Amino acid sequence: MASKEDKTVNTNEVRPISNIEYVGLTLLALTLIALFVKPEIIGGSFNAMLTKAVEPVVKTYLTGTLGTAIILSVMTGRILERLGFTDALIRVFTPLAKLMKITPLIIVPAIYNILGDINAAGRITGPSLKKAGATKDEQKIAIATMFQSQQSFSTFMLGLVAFAKAGIWAFPVVIIGIFLPVIVVPFVLSKTIYRNVKYKDISEMPRFTPTTPIVPTIFNGAREGAELMFLLLIPAVVVVFAIIGLLEYIGVWAPIESAMSAFLNLLSIDPATGMQSILVAPTLAMNTLVETIQTIPTRFAIGSFILAASGLPLQVPLAQIPAVWSESSDLSTGEALQASLVGLVIRVFSAFALAWIITPMV
Incomplete structure (x- = not known):
């Protein structure tokens, strides 16, 4: 029979305090001070966040037209995809890519992103690039190019x-x-930043037309639109507008907003829709543009649309693209982040240039 070993616990040994515990203790001290000196600060800051976030969520997405528009748009995109629209675009653009000595697979993520979504574009096309032996520079070009179309x-x-x-x-x-x-x-990009490219005349391109029957395609598209609204767009709106509400309550949002507005004005982009595209959601920005387009210059409307038709908001290039592409390609998280930021810079300044070029044509 095994004898029990007496285990003594040293009660005098104290676990060292971690850095995050110091942060927690500081927050606790500040909270207690605020409750003692000016207790309305805590309630006031929460109310400011709630008030700022509730209007766009309720009036714009839930009881307004934007929620229904998102569901209908995604459903329409999935119907077009089922009818071969994405594969038709690839058929059109592939010869142009070959003519310019660009490996056709590089442009596939951008084409798929026009009707699909930016996360699916990475998950589906990243492995194809890897399998085809695309260099890291070519995969970075694919990310930067993908950023040029709406997500x-x-x-x-x-x-x-x-x-x-x-x-x-x-x-x-x-x-x-x-x-x-x-x-x-x-x-x-193949002639400037990412020059390690090797042209490959790839005859076998991935197919993107699903084989799902048309009726399930319609309902699945509507469900995907609802998921997009409730699981991605509305949470993003709540987070960003709550932060803005808190910054307004503190009194620091006004100079930030003023600086961003001045920068966007300089780039011929409507400040209101431009900030929504960058911080919240391009879909919300375009819904705002529907309401305000008759009150702003045509050049600003075009610049706002081109900026919105990109991989924004900022959470996409800073988090989503690096996470998806680091798993589905040869790129590390840092390399994918770098490529997405290159795409962001290109899109911002191309919105400025193209707004001036296109305005006389319309």
Whole structure:
């Protein structure tokens, strides 16, 4: 029979305090001081966050038209995808890529992103690039190019609604602002930043037309639109507007907003929709543009649309793209982040340049 060993516990040994515990103790002390000196600060800050966030969520997404527009737009995109629209785009752009000595697979993520979403584009096309032996520079070009098209089809559809309302001819905006960068951006990057490219004439391209029956495609598309709204867009709106509400309560948001507005004005981008695209969601920005397009210059409306038709908001290049591509490609998280930031810079300044170029045409 095994004898029990007496285990003595040293009660005098104290676990060292970690850094995060120091943060917690500091917060506890500040909370107690605030409750003693000015208790309304805590309630006031929470109320400011709630008040700022509740209006766009309830009035814009839930009881307004934006929620329904998102569901319809995603459903429309999935129907077009089922009818071969994405594969048709690849058929059109592949010869152009070959003509410019660009490996066709590099542009596939950007093309798929026009109707799909930016996360699926990475998960589906990243392994294809890896399998084809694409260099790291080519995979970075694919990410930067993918950033040049909208990460939700609802952004595109609401932009068209806004242009129709203002009587702006959308054709040159779509061709030059969305389709042209799919070819121009990889060509420019292959000659400048990412020059380790090896042209491969790939005959077997991945197919993106699903085989799902048409009725399930419609309902699955509607469900995907609802998931996009409730699981991604509304949480993002709550987070960002709550932070803005807190910063307003503290009194530091006004100079930040003023600086961003001045920068966007300089780039011929409407400040209101531009900040929504960057911080919250391009879909919300285009919904705002539908309401305000008749009160702003045409150049600013075009610049706002081109900026929104990108991989924004900031959480996408800073978090989502690096996470997805580090798993599905040869790139590390840092390399994918670098490529997405390159795409962001290109999109911001191309919005400025293309707004000036396109405005006389419309």
